[in-house]
Amino acid sequence: MDATKLRLFAAIVGVLFGLGGTLALFVASTLALAELIGMIAATFVVAAVALTLAAICLYLFFQPFRSVEAEVDEMEEATAEALADLPFDTVRNLIQQRPITATAIALALGYSLIRNPQAAQRQVERFFFSML
Numbered sequence: 001m002d003a004t005k006l007r008l009f010a011a012i013v014g015v016l017f018g019l020g021g022t023l024a025l026f027v028a029s030t031l032a033l034a035e036l037i038g039m040i041a042a043t044f045v046v047a048a049v050a051l052t053l054a055a056i057c058l059y060l061f062f063q064p065f066r067s068v069e070a071e072v073d074e075m076e077e078a079t080a081e082a083l084a085d086l087p088f089d090t091v092r093n094l095i096q097q098r099p100i101t102a103t104a105i106a107l108a109l110g111y112s113l114i115r116n117p118q119a120a121q122r123q124v125e126r127f128f129f130s131m132l
Helices: 001-037 039-062 068-085 088-097 097-117 117-130
Strands: none
Touching: 001 039, 068 097, 068 117, 088 097, 097 117
């Protein structure tokens, strides 16, 4: 089994054990609270805590307070910095080794070019000036 398959297998097992551990934690907390406030109330309290944690995580993941333009500019700058640091041979090797990732990056760059050509032009100018 090569390293990539082993890492993927380890990630899947980690997710499964994490979900099992979370489920066991919720069951244990429900049973512990059931002795104090009753089974139905304990179930609702634990469910409310889990829903609150889920809502907080979703809020932090989606970041609704950030504009789409700020996220696209951040992604463009990160991509430009990453490409400016890489020599062309490394880029060629990256494309040969990870064609799906290279395709996703090309799609993101194409989308940003079509969505906002002026920002893409500024990024290209920055790239060429950094090369000088």
